[in-house]
Amino acid sequence: MTLAITNEEAVNLLSMKDCLAALEVAYKELAEGVAVNRPRSDIHTNTPTPQQTFRFKSMEGVVPGLGITALRVNSDIVSWPIVDGKQRQIKVMAGPGETQCAFIMLFKNDTGELLAIIHDSYVQRMRVGAANGLAVKYLARQDAQTIGLVGSGWQAGAQLIAMCAVRPIRRVNVYSHNPEHRENFAREMTETLGIEVHAVNSGAEAMDGADIMAAATSSMEPVLFGEWLRPGVHVSGIKRFEIDNEVFKRADLTVVHVKEGKGPNYASANAPMEDIPYMKGDRFDLQGMQYMPELAEVISGKHPGRSSMDQITFFMNNIGIGIQFAAAALIVYQLAMECGIGREIPSDIFLQTWHS
Amino acid sequence: MTLAITNEEAVNLLSMKDCLAALEVAYKELAEGVAVNRPRSDIHTNTPTPQQTFRFKSMEGVVPGLGITALRVNSDIVSWPIVDGKQRQIKVMAGPGETQCAFIMLFKNDTGELLAIIHDSYVQRMRVGAANGLAVKYLARQDAQTIGLVGSGWQAGAQLIAMCAVRPIRRVNVYSHNPEHRENFAREMTETLGIEVHAVNSGAEAMDGADIMAAATSSMEPVLFGEWLRPGVHVSGIKRFEIDNEVFKRADLTVVHVKEGKGPNYASANAPMEDIPYMKGDRFDLQGMQYMPELAEVISGKHPGRSSMDQITFFMNNIGIGIQFAAAALIVYQLAMECGIGREIPSDIFLQTWHS
Numbered sequence: 001m002t003l004a005i006t007n008e009e010a011v012n013l014l015s016m017k018d019c020l021a022a023l024e025v026a027y028k029e030l031a032e033g034v035a036v037n038r039p040r041s042d043i044h045t046n047t048p049t050p051q052q053t054f055r056f057k058s059m060e061g062v063v064p065g066l067g068i069t070a071l072r073v074n075s076d077i078v079s080w081p082i083v084d085g086k087q088r089q090i091k092v093m094a095g096p097g098e099t100q101c102a103f104i105m106l107f108k109n110d111t112g113e114l115l116a117i118i119h120d121s122y123v124q125r126m127r128v129g130a131a132n133g134l135a136v137k138y139l140a141r142q143d144a145q146t147i148g149l150v151g152s153g154w155q156a157g158a159q160l161i162a163m164c165a166v167r168p169i170r171r172v173n174v175y176s177h178n179p180e181h182r183e184n185f186a187r188e189m190t191e192t193l194g195i196e197v198h199a200v201n202s203g204a205e206a207m208d209g210a211d212i213m214a215a216a217t218s219s220m221e222p223v224l225f226g227e228w229l230r231p232g233v234h235v236s237g238i239k240r241f242e243i244d245n246e247v248f249k250r251a252d253l254t255v256v257h258v259k260e261g262k263g264p265n266y267a268s269a270n271a272p273m274e275d276i277p278y279m280k281g282d283r284f285d286l287q288g289m290q291y292m293p294e295l296a297e298v299i300s301g302k303h304p305g306r307s308s309m310d311q312i313t314f315f316m317n318n319i320g321i322g323i324q325f326a327a328a329a330l331i332v333y334q335l336a337m338e339c340g341i342g343r344e345i346p347s348d349i350f351l352q353t354w355h356s
Numbered sequence: 357m358t359l360a361i362t363n364e365e366a367v368n369l370l371s372m373k374d375c376l377a378a379l380e381v382a383y384k385e386l387a388e389g390v391a392v393n394r395p396r397s398d399i400h401t402n403t404p405t406p407q408q409t410f411r412f413k414s415m416e417g418v419v420p421g422l423g424i425t426a427l428r429v430n431s432d433i434v435s436w437p438i439v440d441g442k443q444r445q446i447k448v449m450a451g452p453g454e455t456q457c458a459f460i461m462l463f464k465n466d467t468g469e470l471l472a473i474i475h476d477s478y479v480q481r482m483r484v485g486a487a488n489g490l491a492v493k494y495l496a497r498q499d500a501q502t503i504g505l506v507g508s509g510w511q512a513g514a515q516l517i518a519m520c521a522v523r524p525i526r527r528v529n530v531y532s533h534n535p536e537h538r539e540n541f542a543r544e545m546t547e548t549l550g551i552e553v554h555a556v557n558s559g560a561e562a563m564d565g566a567d568i569m570a571a572a573t574s575s576m577e578p579v580l581f582g583e584w585l586r587p588g589v590h591v592s593g594i595k596r597f598e599i600d601n602e603v604f605k606r607a608d609l610t611v612v613h614v615k616e617g618k619g620p621n622y623a624s625a626n627a628p629m630e631d632i633p634y635m636k637g638d639r640f641d642l643q644g645m646q647y648m649p650e651l652a653e654v655i656s657g658k659h660p661g662r663s664s665m666d667q668i669t670f671f672m673n674n675i676g677i678g679i680q681f682a683a684a685a686l687i688v689y690q691l692a693m694e695c696g697i698g699r700e701i702p703s704d705i706f707l708q709t710w711h712s
Contacts, residue, residue: 004705031626036401038414045420047466054465056425058394059411064401064624069412070428073461074712075468091711094467099707101468104568105429108411110403111450112431121710154711156659191440239429268420345701351361351455355447355510356430 002350005332005342007119013335014123016161019130019328020137024299026030026063026327027134031300035063037321039263044271052079052092055273059263063330067109070326072120075101080277084177087220087277098301106329114350116333123332125158127324128317130147131257131295132214132236135315138298138305139255140212140234145170148210150203150224151217152176152185155238157192159216163236164193167212172197175206176217204228215242220277226250231310238317248288249348251314253306256292262319289318358706361688361698362371363475369691370479372517375684377485378618381602382419382683383490387656391419393677395619400627406463408435408448409627415619417678419686423465426682428476432456436576436633443576443633462685470706472689472698477570479688481514483680484673487613487651488570488592489518491671494654494661495611496568496590504566506559506580507573508532508541511594513548515572519592523568528553531562532573535652560584571598576633582606587666594673604694607670609662618675645674 005013029035040059047054057074064187077094080087095101102120107113136144144167149156151176160172172189174197176182180225182199189197200206206215207228214236215224224237226246248254267273293303295315306313336342361369385391396415403410413430433450436443451457458476463469492500500523505512508530516528528545530553532538538555546554556562563569563584570592571580581592582602591607593599604610623629649659651671662669692698 003704007652007708007710035620036399036624038397038399038412038620038622041416043392043394043416043418043425045418045465047427054418054425054429054468056394056416056417056418056463058414058427060397060399060414061398062401062410062412062624064626069399069401069410069431069707071412071414073427073446075425075463076712077466093709093711095469096467096703097707097709099469099704099709100712101463101470101706102708102712103706104468107412107431107457109401110405110433111452112410112433113451113455114431114457117705119708119710121708121712124712264394266392266394268392268418268419273694278668325404343702343705345705346360346699347452348362348455348703349473349699350457350459351451351453352363352458352474352475352477353449353453353455355449356432356456356458356477356480 002345002347003116003333003336003342004345005116005118005336007122009341010118010122010332013332014126014328016032016126016129016165018331019126020133020162022327022331023130023134023324025126026323027212027296027299029063029065030323031296031302034065035323037061037323039260040319041263043266044276045268046270047077051097052077054304056224059320059322061326063323063326064109066327066330068326068330069107069109070329071105072322072325073103088218089220102323103328106333112346116329118329118332123325125154125329127328128155128238129158129162131317131324132159132238132315133166134299135236135255135295136163136212136234137166137314139315140167141232141309144211144234146210147172147212147214148207150176152181152205153196153218156216157189159214160189160193163212170195173200173206175200185267212236213287217242229312231312233312240318247314250312254292254314254316255295255298256289256316257295257319258321259289259294261289274345358470358701358703359475359689359692359698360701361692363478365697366478366688369688370482370684372482372485372521374484374687376489376518376521378683378687379486379490379680382679383652383655385419385421386679387652387658390421391679393417393679395616396675397619399622400632401624402626403433408433415678416678417682419679419682420465422683422686424682424686425463425465426678426685427461427503428678428681429459429588430476444574445576455653459597462689469703472685474685474688478525479681479684481510483684484511484543484594485514485518486672487680488515488594488671489522490593490655491611491651492568492590493522495669495671496523497588497665500567500590502566503528503568503570504563504698505530506532506562506571508537511574513545514551515570516545519568526551529556529562531556531559553565568592573598585668587668589668591670596674603670606668608667609649610672611651611654611671612645613651613673613675614677615645615650617645
């Protein structure tokens with residue numbers, strides 16, 4: 001039996017606390033070389049619609065200690081419009097009924113069978129939040145109480161939830177370019193977190209006095225600047241583009257998510273690589289990263305992490321990895337089985353009696 | 357709606373003639389750089405059973421002219437026993453009810469949606485057969501009438517069917533180490549092809565007088581030797597190991613399937629790469645291949661192919677590629693839709709209204 005689990009169902013199954021704990025296990029295994037990733041690959045081709053690119057994205061991760069492997073697939077239509085003078089990445093809901101094709105497949109290592117197919121979105125935001133949350137746990141000052149945040153989308157929300165789970169956060173100042181969005185976000189997050197979340201009028205204002213400075217936007221240009229840094233702060237990034245180069249220069253300790261970085265990019269002759277804006281960000285993967293510790297090394301204790309109260313630490317969540325999806329999806333699957341949630345689909349769709 | 361199609365159903369949908377034609381289109385697009393592959397990657401980890409390795413294998417291919425993309429997944433349990441003194445690769449049917457988890461997912465490029473999930477095995481053997489069949493079409497002498505074959509498994513059968521579709525073959529001599537297997541194979545293929553298929557007692561005997569020399573076994577050691585070659589012959593290989601190095605030396609024109617070769621191999625610390633026998637074969641990918649034309653170049657006319665009656669041509673089908681699965685799976689899907697074959701599964705399993 002293969003279980004299909006939607007985003008709406010996954011919300012009630014995977015808590016941030018469980019997600020943080022599951023990822024911590026997976027990272028420790030990764031640090032030992034036991035858990036392994038097949039880095040994300042992207043294939044690009046054009047679509048009949050101008051300014052829209054079909055991007056087929058996949059990654060895999062095996063976590064032997066948990067006995068599972070995940071394959072994550074994003075079959076996306078993407079465009080990169082200029083909004084308010086800044087380039088953004090938009091995923092077009094081009095599927096039937098304004099949908100997007102994105103899912104995680106969870107496999108069992110000792111039989112090879114497919115245990116579950118889980119919508120991507122909720123697990124995706126939780127695993128991004130949890131990675132940056134674990135970085136806060138291992139790198140931010142123990143007494144960190146305030147967060148400055150740029151961005152008010154769903155990734156931004158998951159970032160706050162994860163950080164509040166690992167530090168006694170009392171106040172968040174949030175800025176995003178759309179006043180309505182930031183006001184709504186502040187209201188909602190105040191309710192969710194039970195702490196003060198304030199909408200402010202600029203990124204600089206958001207970061208004023210913050211112990212943790214975080215960016216979580218869809219911007220492809222810097223929104224978090226090095227001039228805002230002060231001693232003892234922890235900086236949290238989830239997209240290379242959002243972070244000003246000055247942050248890389250001024251941080252005393254920069255930790256990357258994974259040095260292997262992004263896997264290969266492929267492009268059809270009809271969608272030349274040089275026309276795809278986010279390829280720019282990939283260049284970061286090639287510069288200086290070999291000298292930075294990885295998050296898994298810090299979590300496993302192979303790297304000591306923060307060494308003084310005044311140190312500026314910076315976690316750059318440069319790219320997602322398959323083992324995050326494996327660890328988080330396993331919890332979703334196990335709880336769904338326990339609670340009788342999800343739809344059963346016939347396993348023989350994926351299992352053959354013939355040899356390949 | 358997503359359509360699930362089994363091997364048993366696919367057999368009645370995809371003919372070798374259609375498969376050859378579909379792959380020819382895909383290869384022409386590949387030669388133009390319009391069709392693109394994400395080369396096969398393998399991740400290895402151990403299983404609780406000694407001598408059994410979990411190998412998660414995937415590859416992708418986009419064929420923009422056909423508007424589709426395929427992802428092929430093999431979630432295999434593999435072992436490499438010594439049989440009759442030779443090392444073989446065995447795929448263990450470790451899934452529920454002695455099954456193997458292996459399937460192809462077919463996506464639509466303009467919406468991103470998942471059109472179909474198709475069992476792997478039948479399409480797999482057809483696309484391997486068709487690739488070597490197209491090589492025969494473009495490289496073997498027009499007057500080739502006899503085939504010498506080592507191997508009597510299901511890949512061997514598909515090889516014969518494909519070759520007989522492109523040349524006026526009158527006789528096949530087949531050898532495999534198991535007398536019963538080769539006798540049964542000869543009887544069955546005589547019936548299928550309506551030509552003389554004879555079981556013989558050695559590889560050398562099979563190749564005696566053959567215009568086309570083919571290997572299709574599960575052996576990881578040479579079974580087709582350079583000393584057997586004679587002027588004008590075409591050699592057909594589907595596994596690097598099976599082909600003696602002397603064949604590479606003596607062939608006047610060696611064409612490889614794809615120069616990009618195999619994608620990366622990953623292995624857990626619990627399953628060291630050096631313990632995995634077939635990694636040996638991968639070394640071939642690194643030596644001399646850059647000087648060989650690819651099958652797509654020959655099919656598209658970018659390379660002239662055979663230049664004389666006496667030339668020894670050799671096609672090494674070094675690795676599978678995603679676009680083969682895309683082209684073949686599209687036919688299976690289209691005919692299944694036309695004929696009302698296959699099971700409908702709800703698309704919303706794969707489509708989300710939330711953003712990722």
